[in-house]
Every structure is written in structure tokens, then in C-alpha cells.
Amino acid sequence: MKHLVSVADLTREAAIAILDTSLEMSEVNDRDIKKLPTLRGKTVVNLFFEDSTRTRISFEVAAKRLSADVINFAAKGSSVSKGESLKDTAQTLEAIGADAVVIRHHASGAAHMLANSGWVKGSVINAGDGTHEHPTQALLDAFTLRSAIHTDARGKGLDGVSVAIVGDIAHSRVARSNLVLLKQLGAKVYLVGPPTLLPNALVKRADGFSYSLDEAISTFKLDAVMMLRVQLERMTAGFFPSEREYARIWGLNADRLALLGSETFVMHPGPMNRGLEIDAAAADSKNSLVLKQVANGVSVRMAVLYHLLSGGENE
Amino acid sequence: MSEFTLVNATMADGSVTNVGVAAGVIKFIGNEVMGESIDAKGLVALPGFIDLHTHLREPGFEQSETVLSGSRAAALGGFTAVHAMANTMPVADTAGVVEQIKSLGDEAGLVQVQPIGAVTVGLGGERLAELGAMANSRAKVTIFSDDGKCVSDPLLMRRALAYVKSFDGVIAQHAQEPRLTENSQMHEGNVSAELGLAGWPAVAEESIIARDVLLAEATGSRLHICHLSTAGSVEIIRWAKRRGIKVTAEVTPHHLLLTDELARTYNPVYKVNPPLRTDADVKALREALVDGTIDIVATDHAPHPVEAKECEWAAAAFGMLGLETAASIAQLVLIDSGESNWQRFSEVMSLNPAAISKLADQGQLLAVGNVANITLINPAATRVISGGGASKSSNQPFEGIELPGTVIHTIYRGAFSVRDSKLAK
Numbered sequence: 001m002k003h004l005v006s007v008a009d010l011t012r013e014a015a016i017a018i019l020d021t022s023l024e025m026s027e028v029n030d031r032d033i034k035k036l037p038t039l040r041g042k043t044v045v046n047l048f049f050e051d052s053t054r055t056r057i058s059f060e061v062a063a064k065r066l067s068a069d070v071i072n073f074a075a076k077g078s079s080v081s082k083g084e085s086l087k088d089t090a091q092t093l094e095a096i097g098a099d100a101v102v103i104r105h106h107a108s109g110a111a112h113m114l115a116n117s118g119w120v121k122g123s124v125i126n127a128g129d130g131t132h133e134h135p136t137q138a139l140l141d142a143f144t145l146r147s148a149i150h151t152d153a154r155g156k157g158l159d160g161v162s163v164a165i166v167g168d169i170a171h172s173r174v175a176r177s178n179l180v181l182l183k184q185l186g187a188k189v190y191l192v193g194p195p196t197l198l199p200n201a202l203v204k205r206a207d208g209f210s211y212s213l214d215e216a217i218s219t220f221k222l223d224a225v226m227m228l229r230v231q232l233e234r235m236t237a238g239f240f241p242s243e244r245e246y247a248r249i250w251g252l253n254a255d256r257l258a259l260l261g262s263e264t265f266v267m268h269p270g271p272m273n274r275g276l277e278i279d280a281a282a283a284d285s286k287n288s289l290v291l292k293q294v295a296n297g298v299s300v301r302m303a304v305l306y307h308l309l310s311g312g313e314n315e
Numbered sequence: 316m317s318e319f320t321l322v323n324a325t326m327a328d329g330s331v332t333n334v335g336v337a338a339g340v341i342k343f344i345g346n347e348v349m350g351e352s353i354d355a356k357g358l359v360a361l362p363g364f365i366d367l368h369t370h371l372r373e374p375g376f377e378q379s380e381t382v383l384s385g386s387r388a389a390a391l392g393g394f395t396a397v398h399a400m401a402n403t404m405p406v407a408d409t410a411g412v413v414e415q416i417k418s419l420g421d422e423a424g425l426v427q428v429q430p431i432g433a434v435t436v437g438l439g440g441e442r443l444a445e446l447g448a449m450a451n452s453r454a455k456v457t458i459f460s461d462d463g464k465c466v467s468d469p470l471l472m473r474r475a476l477a478y479v480k481s482f483d484g485v486i487a488q489h490a491q492e493p494r495l496t497e498n499s500q501m502h503e504g505n506v507s508a509e510l511g512l513a514g515w516p517a518v519a520e521e522s523i524i525a526r527d528v529l530l531a532e533a534t535g536s537r538l539h540i541c542h543l544s545t546a547g548s549v550e551i552i553r554w555a556k557r558r559g560i561k562v563t564a565e566v567t568p569h570h571l572l573l574t575d576e577l578a579r580t581y582n583p584v585y586k587v588n589p590p591l592r593t594d595a596d597v598k599a600l601r602e603a604l605v606d607g608t609i610d611i612v613a614t615d616h617a618p619h620p621v622e623a624k625e626c627e628w629a630a631a632a633f634g635m636l637g638l639e640t641a642a643s644i645a646q647l648v649l650i651d652s653g654e655s656n657w658q659r660f661s662e663v664m665s666l667n668p669a670a671i672s673k674l675a676d677q678g679q680l681l682a683v684g685n686v687a688n689i690t691l692i693n694p695a696a697t698r699v700i701s702g703g704g705a706s707k708s709s710n711q712p713f714e715g716i717e718l719p720g721t722v723i724h725t726i727y728r729g730a731f732s733v734r735d736s737k738l739a740k
Binding site: 085086087105106107108109110112113116129130131132133170173176199200201202204 | 507514580622625626628629630
């Protein structure tokens with residue numbers, strides 16, 4: 001495997017291999033000295049065209065724990081209109097000698113373009129492209145859920161596990177990546193949200209859908225609910241009328257948490273809008289995996305860097 | 316002017332005969348020979364092609380195309396007349412600009428370059444440009460369009476349709492409801508949902524066409540719809556024509572051949588306005604071209620510099636080349652498919668566009684006394700498309716695709732603009 005642009009590029013076996021490596025990396029992260037020499041002498045560039053402190057820090061820590069040199073490149077502005085084009089930026093990084101480029105971009109397909117352009121020789125890791133994909137987020141979600149469900153998770157998938165993804169499916173790269181990856185691992189995936197934010201084409205690929213969170217909770221026997229962050233600009237664009245109405249119908253509050261029962265895990269990719277898509281009662285409940293997701297993000301990104309850069313099994 | 320005879324040319328009706336040209340007109344069709352003999356065995360002789368929709372980019376965007384480079388591409392594509400859309404810099408919204416474009420075309424001398432005037436000042440969609448002044452200018456503009464933008468204001472569209480009646484003009488509408496297509500990147504459907512590219516719903520095109528055919532009916536004016544791209548649009552045009560509304564419609568070669576599946580490459584060469592649609596749409600457009608619902612093939616030739624396409628999809632410009640591949644795709648859809656014939660081909664590539672634009676001496680059947688605008692193609696030849704040809708740009712959507720038919724000679728007003736598939740000058 002050279003690049004990680006889309007979870008669709010991962011076979012079930014490849015995905016499980018990354019999750020298993022992540023498990024080993026998480027053991028490293030529990031040690032006093034959280035460092036491996038694996039990527040010494042390699043250079044990883046975090047190329048962020050879009051602000052995302054959380055994802056950038058997670059990749060930065062992951063690369064550093066594998067002893068790689070890390071360069072953070074915050075590129076502002078879009079190509080053509082202003083500033084430097086993606087091509088020029090990429091070729092600059094190539095000239096500097098990047099072994100891997102972690103790219104976050106506001107345009108869907110930017111990582112795909114970079115990986116297929118010939119502009120860079122190194123590996124390309126998609127850290128979120130527009131409303132398309134966020135593969136490492138899906139991998140860390142799968143890893144977190146797998147570890148929560150299985151006491152010995154090694155080698156296992158998510159067969160028979162049912163997950164509802166709730167919220168703005170239409171504009172969510174997290175939802176797109178999770179829909180594909182979770183199903184690849186054997187899970188049943190349900191999509192829940194207002195009709196304005198549930199594209200038919202994605203609904204068709206899911207195992208079921210609902211326009212009501214209450215109905216989803218009572219219909220699908222859910223092992224996990226994954227709440228998506230609501231972007232407030234969606235409200236002004238007329239996708240739903242108000243924050244209050246959204247919270248009332250699709251928010252995960254104490255009542256719905258109780259309906260879900262003690263066996264259902266609560267997930268959120270962060271950052272959370274507390275009181276909107278998720279209440280404190282749900283976010284901080286004992287079933288919440290939110291902080292584990294953050295911690296596991298580092299392990300999973302270490303595993304991805306390891307698989308792409310260490311000349312692993314497929315090279 | 317030279318005298319020559321095209322010997323043993325195949326006519327649109329399938330007959331084989333000689334065509335003699337002298338002093339710029341067709342002198343005879345028959346067995347005689349006069350002047351230079353040019354072997355036309357196996358070549359189909361057709362009225363010179365006419366493109367109702369090109370972007371020649373001059374004045375203002377000469378790094379993409381000029382009237383001269385666009386004329387070269389047109390001649391190589393078998394065209395003897397092209398219409399230049401108004402979205403130049405400055406916009407072709409005054410008599411001065413349209414006359415300048417016409418002059419540039421006359422200087423190039425390879426095809427007739429007929430300017431299209433803007434409907435609204437600066438394509439701003441707010442007030443009418445001086446349509447009468449452009450109609451009465453030396454450029455004799457008959458078609459008005461804000462192409463690239465839709466005349467979305469219903470009142471303004473109504474006024475424009477009514478106003479051009481005084482000189483029998485036609486409004487060519489770029490049907491795109493702007494609110495339904497804010498930030499839209501590609502056809503809204505399965506592929507856009509998977510790729511996370513903002514969708515461009517079919518209804519954004521169809522709702523404007525539905526509105527405008529009703530306005531054309533109410534005003535009794537002539538309406539032309541640019542680049543139909545959806546099956547639903549075809550249905551509306553079919554309904555409007557049955558009702559007797561004076562509407563004509565065009566389809567581009569790329570909408571007859573390519574689909575939204577190509578966006579999976581994220582290669583912006585496939586980014587175009589209106590977007591590539593689905594297989595079902597392509598099928599409906601092809602049927603409509605055969606049965607007469609769609610009147611013409613027009614290229615929407617839209618050159619862009621490399622940097623406008625060598626970037627992420629969302630940042631890229633809309634548009635693709637088309638002049639040198641249009642005839643091949645029309646042949647594919649009408650002839651090689653077995654669905655139609657060369658007479659229909661002549662209608663959609665020449666006769667009908669000339670009638671919409673009211674061009675004199677263009678789009679006429681090959682007949683004695685008519686001006687010699689003739690294109691000869693070898694329908695049996697095939698070629699694999701590579702690069703941008705004579706265009707200054709290289710945004711070639713048919714790269715690597717094998718297409719049938721080659722333009723061998725293009726004769727513009729009795730003189731070769733292209734001979735043996737090479738530019739004569």
C-alpha cells in the first residue's frame with residue numbers, strides 16, 4: 001500500500017491488519033517511554049489547507065512517536081484565485097524530500113489528485129478532503145468500537161455490530177468513510193438525519209435509514225450511535241430551521257440515552273456542540289467512547305504511517 | 316479564385332457524383348470536370364458545418380484561445396461558420412465589441428465568425444444590453460445569450476424575448492437556476508454523493524427550460540436552449556414543440572458521449588457546465604437528436620489554460636474543447652449507430668444552425684449556384700484523440716478515445732481552408 005486516500009482502497013484484510021497494528025501501537029502509547037525508532041530518518045509533512053488543530057496534532061504526535069521528522073505546513077488560500085497552487089506546494093514539498101504528505105484540504109478529491117498527479121513521489125495520506133473522506137477517522141472509529149466490543153480484538157472485524165450514524169450525512173466525510181469501512185468490516189450501518197441531509201445515493205448503500213432518531217433507536221437494535229457535528233452554516237442554508245428543532249429531533253439527550261440502554265456505545269468525532277447534537281449526559285456517560293476515540297487516533301495514525309512508510313508487507 | 320472539381324464525391328443521399336466549384340460558388344453537380352481534379356472517392360461531401368456555440372476567448376482571454384486559433388480548430392473540424400459567445404473581456408454587449416470580433420474573424424479568414432451578443436449589460440443579469448445596436452451593427456447579430464450565466468430573472472427574460480422580435484432575433488438561454496446550483500460541481504446523483512462533490516440537480520436546468528418555453532409562447536418569440544443535458548429537458552422541449560412553441564435546442568458532443576462516472580477520476584478535464592450526466596440522459600439526448608426534438612449539435616468549445624485544470628476539482632474552471640471532435644461524435648451517434656443518415660447529419664451540423672442564426676450563404680444544400688461551403692469527410696477512417704489540436708488549450712475530454720471519421724477538406728467560400736486534413740494557411 002502506497003497511499004491512503006479512501007477507505008474503499010482497503011480490503012477487509014488490509015483494514016484488520018491496520019487495526020491490529022494499531023493495537024500494538026496503543027501498547028507503546030501506554031508505556032513510560034512512548035517512542036519507537038521505526039521511522040527514523042523519514043520526513044512526514046502535515047499539509048493543512050484547512051484548520052484542524054486536533055487532526056494535525058494527532059498526526060504530529062503519531063509521526064514523532066515513530067521517530068519521524070515532522071514538518072507542519074499550514075497553507076492558506078485556494079489555488080488559482082490566490083496564493084500558491086496545490087501543484088506548486090506539492091512540488092515544493094517534493095523538492096524538500098517528504099516521504100509522506102498528510103493532506104487536509106477543503107476540496108473533495110484533493111488527496112486523490114495529489115496521489116495520482118505525479119507531483120510527489122512519497123506516500124499521500126488523506127486527513128480529510130472536503131465532504132469526501134476522512135479515512136483515518138473511520139479507522140480510529142472502527143478500532144475504538146472493536147476494542148470496546150471484543151476483549152481480545154486482534155484479528156477480528158465488526159461482524160454483526162449495528163451502528164447508527166446520526167446527523168449531517170450529506171456533508172460529512174466522516175460518515176462517508178465510516179459507511180464504507182464499517183460495512184467492509186461486517187457491521188450493519190444505519191443513517192439517521194433530516195431528509196435534507198440524507199442523500200438517497202448513500203441511503204441506498206446503508207442497511208437502513210430513518211428521519212427520526214427516536215424511531216431509529218426503537219427500530220434498529222443499536223450497538224453504537226455515532227453523532228456527527230452540526231455545522232451551523234447548514235442552518236442558514238435552510239437544511240433545518242433552527243438549532244432548537246435540530247436538538248429536539250436529532251440530538252442525543254438523557255432521555256434517548258436511557259432508551260438506548262446500557263449496552264450501546266456513544267461516539268462523536270469531535271469537536272462536540274454540547275447541547276446541540278449531543279447533551280452532556282450522553283457525552284460524559286460511562287458508555288461514551290469520545291475520549292477513547294481521541295486517544296486511539298494517535299495509535300491508528302501511527303499504524304497507518306507504519307504500514308505506508310516502513311516498507312511493510314506489500315512493498 | 317481557383318476552379319476545381321471534387322471527383323466521385325458521395326453526397327448526403329448516397330449518390331456519387333462530381334462537384335465543380337468556381338468563383339466561390341458551386342457551378343455544377345454531375346459528370347463534368349473543370350479545373351483541378353480532386354479525388355473525392357470514398358469521401359462524403361456535406362454542407363460546411365456551423366457551430367452555434369463556441370468560446371473563442373478574444374478579446375480578454377488570449378492565453379486560452381484567440382479568434383485565429385479558434386478559427387483554425389474550427390476549420391480542421393470541418394466548420395465553415397462558428398458563433399462566438401459573449402463572455403469575453405470586455406463582454407460582447409456593445410456594437411463596438413461584436414464588430415471587433417467579426418473583424419478578427421474576417422482577418423483570420425478561415426471560417427465565418429459570427430458574434431453572439433450578450434442579453435444583459437456585462438452579463439450582469441440586471442438590465443438589457445443594447446440588443447438593437449448589435450443587431451444593426453456590421454456584425455448583424457441575431458443571437459443573444461448570457462451563456463455561462465443564466466438569464467434567471469423571469470421579468471428580464473420576458474422582456475428580452477419580446478424585444479428581439481423587432482429584428483427577428485433569438486435568445487439562447489443557458490438554463491441554470493442559480494440558487495439550485497450554488498457551488499455545484501457535478502451532476503447530482505449517486506456519483507456526486509459518493510465523491511462528496513456538491514450536486515447539480517437536473518431540475519436546475521429543467522425548471523428554467525419549462526419557464527422559458529412558456530414565456531416564449533406568451534411572447535410569440537424565438538427561444539433557443541443551449542446545451543441540453545438531461546432526459547427531463549428533452550421531455551419539456553418535446554412537449555413545447557408539440558404545442559407549436561418556437562423553441563430550438565442544442566446538444567453538445569460531450570453530453571452525447573460522456574457521463575458523470577468520469578468524475579471518479581477527480582480529473583477536472585471532465586468538469587463542465589452543464590455537468591456530464593448519466594447513461595439514461597445520454598440515451599435520451601441521442602434519441603432526441605435522431606427524432607428531431609433536438610435541432611442541432613453545438614460544441615460549447617471552451618478552452619482553458621493548463622493552470623485552470625491542473626488543480627483540485629472545486630478550484631478548476633468549467634469547460635472542454637470540442638471543435639475538432641464534434642463531427643466524429645455526430646457520426647458516431649447518427650450514422651455508425653445505424654439510427655439515422657447523412658441528411659439528418661447535415662441538418663444538425665449545418666442546415667438547422669444556419670436557420671436559427673439566419674446566416675446567409677451558409678447551411679445550404681450542395682446545389683448549383685450556392686456559395687461553396689463544403690466539408691468532405693472520410694467516414695471510414697478512425698483516429699485516437701490526443702491533445703488539444705489547433706486550439707491554444709489542451710483541456711481535451713476525449714483523450715485516448717478512438718473516434719470514427721476524419722475531416723479531409725474544408726472549403727470556405729470556394730477556397731480550401733483545410734486540404735488533406737491540413738490547414739491551407
